[in-house]
Amino acid sequence: MTMAVTKLRVEDKLYHNRYLVDPGRPHIKVRPHEKPSPNLLALTRVCPAKCYELNDAGQVEITPDGCMECGTCRILCEASGEIEWNYPRGGFGVLFKFG
Amino acid sequence: MIEEEFDAIVIGAGMSGNAAAYTMASHGLKVLQLERGEYPGSKNVQGAIMYANMLEKIIPDFRDDAPLERHLVEQRLWVMDDTSHTGIHHRSDHFNEAKPNRYTIIRAQFDKWFSRKVREAGATVLCETTVTELVRDGRDRVIGVRTDRSGGIIGADVVVLAEGVCGLLGTRAGLRSMPKPETVALAVKEMHFLPEEVIEQRFGLNGDEGCVIEAVGTISHGMAGLGFLYTNKESISLGVGCLVSDFAAAMESPYALLDAFKNHPSIRPLIAGSEVKEYAAHLIPEGGYKAIPQLFGDGWVVVGDAAQLNNAIHREGSNLAMTSGRIAAEAIVQLKRRSHPMTKRNLSLYKIMLDNSFVVKDLRKYKDMPALLHTNSCNFFTTYPQLLSKAAQNFLRVDGTPKIDKEKATTAAFVKARSRWGLVSDAVRLACAWR
Numbered sequence A: 001m002t003m004a005v006t007k008l009r010v011e012d013k014l015y016h017n018r019y020l021v022d023p024g025r026p027h028i029k030v031r032p033h034e035k036p037s038p039n040l041l042a043l044t045r046v047c048p049a050k051c052y053e054l055n056d057a058g059q060v061e062i063t064p065d066g067c068m069e070c071g072t073c074r075i076l077c078e079a080s081g082e083i084e085w086n087y088p089r090g091g092f093g094v095l096f097k098f099g
Numbered sequence B: 001m002i003e004e005e006f007d008a009i010v011i012g013a014g015m016s017g018n019a020a021a022y023t024m025a026s027h028g029l030k031v032l033q034l035e036r037g038e039y040p041g042s043k044n045v046q047g048a049i050m051y052a053n054m055l056e057k058i059i060p061d062f063r064d065d066a067p068l069e070r071h072l073v074e075q076r077l078w079v080m081d082d083t084s085h086t087g088i089h090h091r092s093d094h095f096n097e098a099k100p101n102r103y104t105i106i107r108a109q110f111d112k113w114f115s116r117k118v119r120e121a122g123a124t125v126l127c128e129t130t131v132t133e134l135v136r137d138g139r140d141r142v143i144g145v146r147t148d149r150s151g152g153i154i155g156a157d158v159v160v161l162a163e164g165v166c167g168l169l170g171t172r173a174g175l176r177s178m179p180k181p182e183t184v185a186l187a188v189k190e191m192h193f194l195p196e197e198v199i200e201q202r203f204g205l206n207g208d209e210g211c212v213i214e215a216v217g218t219i220s221h222g223m224a225g226l227g228f229l230y231t232n233k234e235s236i237s238l239g240v241g242c243l244v245s246d247f248a249a250a251m252e253s254p255y256a257l258l259d260a261f262k263n264h265p266s267i268r269p270l271i272a273g274s275e276v277k278e279y280a281a282h283l284i285p286e287g288g289y290k291a292i293p294q295l296f297g298d299g300w301v302v303v304g305d306a307a308q309l310n311n312a313i314h315r316e317g318s319n320l321a322m323t324s325g326r327i328a329a330e331a332i333v334q335l336k337r338r339s340h341p342m343t344k345r346n347l348s349l350y351k352i353m354l355d356n357s358f359v360v361k362d363l364r365k366y367k368d369m370p371a372l373l374h375t376n377s378c379n380f381f382t383t384y385p386q387l388l389s390k391a392a393q394n395f396l397r398v399d400g401t402p403k404i405d406k407e408k409a410t411t412a413a414f415v416k417a418r419s420r421w422g423l424v425s426d427a428v429r430l431a432c433a434w435r
């Protein structure tokens, strides 16, 4: 229940932002895994755009459309190889009007 | 194949990159600046307080046309618990001077303005271009870059890495290691719009005067962190930030923290009725002096947030970015004038000059603070704020208890929470780290 409420609130926040999504070219990928590490699991809470979510099988999935390119997930999970992180192609991604 | 040659390539059009590109171009160097955003500023986030002195050293007459919001006349430092704040406020008419010292700005707008100055100074600025690789020769010297625009190499005598805190290129090329979760903070921020008069009324401001609030306490749920609220002309920037390591360990959601801060009884009335127009997130380097990486090498220098040059204690970053960008550029201009090659040895001039500036001197002063606040985050960010709030209420509430008993109760509460030894040791360690 609380999950749903929190989710709703982030989407309400992201709704104010402008994005240019690069279709079919996600800039972040999660490596297939059986069971997420504590850091990967933490991303389901810590990602400020709530891009990471647990699926029914208990694995972490990403939908990076609302990503603000902050780099938090890269700091937590790139070194271990659990995620692959790149910037979107030039001009794509989040477009802050104020910043 | 090298497509084109420049004296210098600057990666990134944020504060440090713009300072570097402007300085080199205005000294006649052939400069190319590459920015991945649609326009400069479209990826950048700041509170934002901008410190005039460091911009004056680059563009002395910036006040003529820079998009400035308010000049600051009042600073509030708050220690908060869940229902109260206890604060130190400083407001002075001296801050209403002909050339004010601090302004609030809106980064996306400011960066566009700065970039226009860079172009006017003669640099070539290419946006919507992500640099994908630093190109090195057989002797490991950086000789140029590759971008996602075309496959070819763009060559330069020197590459200025002004790529911000994430520093993807430099870390992937092995020039420095990736920031650790305990040396970077994640900040989330919202822009709340209100009519100008309402902001002026709520904060007691006249005309372009501005007020900023910085807050620590239970708002960070025991994590090492901070909340802020800055007045712009027709908007309020408001946010919270905590160390990434703390976020991960506590599994806290930054947006939940932000909403709690907004709903705090001391903050809520200040933003009541506002329209939110943006939600942003960004990292802030917090590792201080000990996190500064190697700053130069054969054919490259690194400046600004990418070099972790950020003074978390004083909430200063953009000024260190601008200054390091300017100083790196000045070092490059000097070498160029003397026709010296951009070798590691020659580029060490940048570090010598930076060590002599406030940038490194300030960071060195606080070199032990990050570790202290990190290891004691719960005491500094929860226990003490709660104790302070209780002490203030105990002091102010008039209920017939003799004052001497009230004082004893306050002292006892501090000793109970931290023990005598804990209090003394916290005070000594804080004093040593501050010195």
Ligand SMILES: Cc1cc2nc3c(=O)[nH]c(=O)nc-3n(C[C@H](O)[C@H](O)[C@H](O)COP(=O)(O)OP(=O)(O)OC[C@H]3O[C@@H](n4cnc5c(N)ncnc54)[C@H](O)[C@@H]3O)c2cc1C
Pocket (backbone or CB within 6 Å): A087, B011, B012, B013, B014, B015, B016, B017, B018, B034, B035, B036, B037, B040, B041, B043, B044, B045, B046, B047, B048, B049, B050, B051, B129, B130, B131, B132, B162, B163, B164, B165, B168, B169, B187, B188, B189, B239, B241, B282, B283, B284, B303, B304, B305, B306, B310, B315, B316, B317, B318, B319, B320, B321
């Ligand atoms: C919430 C928040 C509040 C802050 N408040 C303050 C404050 O009040 N006062 C203050 O002085 N500082 C503040 N700071 C810190 C300040 O914002 C930074 O120190 C400053 O922006 C650093 O400038 P920079 O040029 O080094 O990096 P950035 O401004 O981050 O610029 C880096 C640029 O490089 C570009 N880039 C990166 N990689 C590539 C690539 N591969 N190819 C092309 N382009 C690339 C990015 O798009 C970006 O434009 C705050 C920071 C945050 C997050």
Ligand code: SF4
Pocket (backbone or CB within 6 Å): A028, A046, A047, A048, A049, A050, A051, A064, A066, A067, A068, A069, A070, A071, A072, A073, A074, B281
């Ligand atoms: S970069 Fe930031 S916003 Fe994007 S997915 Fe990672 S944590 Fe979330």
